[in-house]
Amino acid sequence: MSKEQEKEKAADDLIALLDASDRLPGVAELRARSYELLGAEPGAPMVDVGCGAGRAVAELAERGVKAVGVDPAQQMITVAGGRWPQADFRIAGAYELPLADTTMDGYRADKVFHELAEPERALAEARRVLALGGRIVLVGQDWDTFVIDSDDPALTPTIVHARADFVPGPRAARRYRNLLFDAGFDDVTVEVHTGVFAGAAMLPAVVGLAEGACSAGAVSRAQTDAWIDEQRRRAEGDRFFLALPMFVAAGTAPR
Known part of the structure; x- marks a missing residue:
């Protein structure tokens, strides 16, 4: 397999993972809560940064929002545009948004900041594109x-x-509040929404955790196999348990 084929396969795998994540309990409700915190009103221009396959952009558009989705991956934008051809999708990263100054009323980034080595730079860019009072x-x-x-x-x-x-920024979520304060945002709030998963749907996620730890040399192959086998037995016997807190931070650009 060529490097290009490997990249395409990795993107396909990520899209499949995102689609599966969208079907997990509570995920749609969490997205809806993010739209409420944005103050997503009809006609408001808003950007979804790291839009992936575009679901949030489509849902915001259904609310009448003038939504723009940006993602640095061409394949993501291609898939998003194929699924929602009427939506506005553009190739761009969080550090350089293809948007004019103070033109957005809302900025949303879902599962993005842990991928950023320079979150402060992304927030400076958010400040640039947000209008006064933007969320x-x-x-x-x-x-x-x-x-x-x-x-x-x-x-x-x-x-x-x-x-x-x-992960480039594994603890970014616990830093959201202070990052927003340091970037000059007002009215900063943080919520925690914890997903509890007791079925087999999240088994691949914990298997991935273990395989990653093994690849890093933190645990042995024997430890990894034994731990994964236990988690599989738990899933088969309805004894699997994973709780995953999701942090939702919001702020307002100074007026």
């Missing part, structure tokens, strides 16, 4: 905060923490 909403998880039931409670946090080190 910003950040949604994401803290990669150190997976609560997983296991027969080996000492090994489990080792796996979680090791996998977190693969």
Whole structure:
């Protein structure tokens, strides 16, 4: 497989993962809450940064919002445009948005900031494009905060923490409040919405955590296999348990 084919496969896998995540309990409600915090009113221009396959942009458009979706991945934008051809999708990253100064009433980034090495730079760009009084909403998880039931409670946090080190900003979500303050936003609030997963739908996620920790050398192959086998048995016997807090921060651009 060529490097280009590998990149395409990785993008396809990510899109499939995002689609599966969208079907998990509570996810649609969390998106709806982010739209409420944005103050998503008909006619308001808003940008969804890291829009992926475009679902949030489509849902905002259904509310009458003039939504723009941006993503740095060409394949994401291609898929989004194919699914919602009437929507406005553009290729761009969080550091350089293809938008004029003070033209947006809302800025939304869902599961994006943990991928950024320079979140402060992204927030400066958010300030640039937001109009006075515009709203910003950040949604994401803290990669150190997976609560997983296991027969080996000492090994489990080792796996979680090791996998977190693969992420550029694994603890960005716990920093949302201070990042927004430091960027000059007012009226900063933070909510926590915890998803509880007791079925097999999230088994691939915890398997991925363990495999990542093993690849990093934090745990042995034998430890990894034993831990994954236990989680599979739990899923088969309706004893699987994962709790995942999602942080939702909001603020207002100074008037």
